[in-house]
Structure formats: C-alpha cells, structure tokens
Amino acid sequence: MLGLPAHVTACLFDLDGVLTQTAKVHNTAWEETFNNFLRARADETGQPFQPFDPGADYSRYVDGRPRADGVRSFLASRGVELPEGSADDPPEADTVYGIGTRKNEVLLRRIAEDGVQVYDGSLAYLHAARWVGLHRAVVSASANCRDVLIAAGIEELVEVRVDGVIAREKGLRGKPEPDTFLAAAAQLGVEPGNAAVFEDALAGVTAARAGEFGCVIGVDRVGIGDELLASGADIVVSDLGELLVGAER
Template structure:
C-alpha cells in the first residue's frame, strides 16, 4: 500500500526533516546555543574551544531527542555535567534546562524569520493517504510541533499529534525509546505491527525498531542511508515521493 507492505494500516511521521524543512534550522539553533556556551566554558577553565558540529554532533546526540535529553547527551560527550535546573530557568542559565530554553528561543526566532516549508513529496504522500482513508499521526519531540504544522499548512492532514507537550503531560520517554510512537498507534487504534514509522533521525529510527512497528522507513536527507539501516530502518528513501514512484530500494 503506497510503497509499503500490504499489512500496514496506519502511518506515523516524524516532523523535522521528514515533513518539514526545519531540521537544518534546528541544527543551526543547537550550534548557536552550544557554541556560545562552549566559548564561555573555555574562558572559565582555560580549555580549548571546540565548536559544536552541526552535522556529526547534531546527528549523534540531539536529532530526534527531547530537548533536555539532547542537551544532556551532548554535554556528556564533552565530559560536562550541569544541574538539571527548572523549566522556568532564564535562557542561557548554566543548567540543562537553561541551555535548552536558550536553544528554543533561537529556533523560534529562526523559524519566524525564515518561515516553514513542507517537503512537496511528503505533502503529496499525505494527500494520497488521506484520500485512501488511512490514519495518520505526527510524532515529534518538539513542543513547537503544532505551531510548525500550522505554519507549514499541513496541520489538518493528521488525526493525531503526539508532541513534546503530550510527552511531558503523559510522562512518555523520548526517542530512542518507543513510547511516543506506541502512544500514537494506540490513539489511532492500530497495533504497532500494522503501523509504519517515518524517520530521518537515527534516534527516531531506533525508536520505531524498538516499538516493533511493521515497517520503519528511513528518510535520508543528508547522506546517512547506511546509518539509518544500521539503526533499524527496513527501507531508506531520499524523499517520500520515491514511495509513490516505486523507487524505494
């Protein structure tokens, strides 16, 4: 059905990098925040300033993860431990939450300045699913998910949204844990074995595999097809339009 096994009855999509062209914006916002922090740290203890890599560090430590988890994971990679802090920490406070809040302020400003565009191939695929009456959900770690969907003009194409707000309220573990995808499948009334997960993030692909989903589709926007397969993707496409054209390898 639409390029996937006939057993698939529901379709669960990550947001950034799968549906919308915002993954690069998030990577730039993480780099802006972490580079500022790392420069300050270098000044504090005299260690060399080593900048955040918007490709390697982003893909390995933060892409697809909840903001606080990504902040912690990257800091740990540099041997840095900070207090957790609280949700209302001022952006830039030397806490996990404060750094995450600074990143959020930056990404919202970037999105406002640049706007949000959906990938045309993804929009075409979503319309085919809707026309076929197949259930669809967005599963994102972002607390800004609904705003981004509205800005991209695709919010009405989904019956279920499980985002960072829902995950916090329901105490769902973030990707690479499968909890958010499993919650979306439950809300759609479909068993994981009959649902497909669409992800561009390595943590998200691992999440789909851990949840026992019937098909995990890796969306390769940045040339990491091998890594997506290694993390559990059943098939990898460059764009969802490939599935419509029957080009999935």
C-alpha cells in the same frame, strides 16, 4: 500501497526533516546555542574551544531527542556536567533546562524570520495517504510541533499529534524509547505491527524498531543512510516522493 506492505493501515511521521524542513533550523539553533556556551566555557577554563559539529554531533546526540535529553547527551560527550534546573529556567541559566530554553528562543526567532517549508514529496505523500484511507499521525520530540504544523499549513492532514508537550504531560519517555510512537498508534486504534514509521533521526529509527512497528522507513536528507539501516530501518529513501513513484510502478 504507497510503497508500504499491504498490512499497514497507519503512517506515523516524524516532523522535522521528514515532513518539514525545520530540521535544518533546529540544527542551526543547536549549533548557535552550544557554540556560545562552549566558547564561554573555553574562555573561563582556558581549554581549547571545540565547536559543535552540525553533522556528526547533531545526528549522534541531538536529532530526534527531547530537548533536555539532547542537551545532556551532547554535553556528556564533551565531559561537561551541569545542574538539571527546571523547565521554567530562564535562558541565561547555566543548567540543562536553561540551555534548552536558549535553543528554543533561537529556534522560534529563526522560524519567525524564515517561516516553515514542507518537502514537496512529503506533502504529496500526506495527501495520498489521506486519499487511500491510511491513518496519519505526527510523532515529534518538539514542544513547538503544533505551531510548526500550523505555520506549514498541514495540521488538517494529520489525525493525531504526539509531541514534546504531550509526552511531558503523560510521562512518556522520548526517543530512542518507543513510548511516543506507541501512544500515537494507540490513539489511532492501530496495532504497532500494522503501522509504518517515517523517521530521519537515528534515535527515531531505534525507537520504531524497539516498538516492533510493521515497517520503518528511514528518510535520509543528510547522507546517513547506512546508519539509518544499521539502526533498524527496513528501507531508506531520500524523499517520500520516491515511495509514490514506486507505488505507481
């Protein structure tokens, strides 16, 4: 059904890069935030400025992870350690949470300026999944998930939302741990083995495989299909519309 194994009764979708085109906005916001930090640090230390790579650095260290985890992971790759700080740190604080706050401010500004676009194939797939009676959840590390769903006009197409806000409230570990996907399946009343996960991030695919979900669909928007397969995806598509075409055949 819809390109999925017959035993699948629920679909768990990542948001950015799977349903909405905000992955590009996230990437640009991280690039601006990290490069401003790295440039200032280079000026202070006299070391060469090595910019954030929106390709390799984004997919390896940031994509799909909770915001603070993304900051820690990337800075660790550059040998930089900062104080943790706290979730209410202002954007000018040179702490893990302060940098995360800077990134979020850039992201919200860009979303306000450019809006949120939904991939056509994903919108068609959401409608088809609802039509045939598959349960639907969004599982995202973003604390802005609900606002993005509303801005994109697709909030009513999903039954359950497990995002960065809910994960923090419930003490759920972020991707690549499976906690948020497992929580979404539980809310839908579905066993993991009967749910399909749709992910574009390596950390998300790893999380889905760790949770022993029935089917893991890798969505390759940026040319990392082989890495998605290596991380545990059962199949990789470039757009969810491909699954609808396959189902029609």
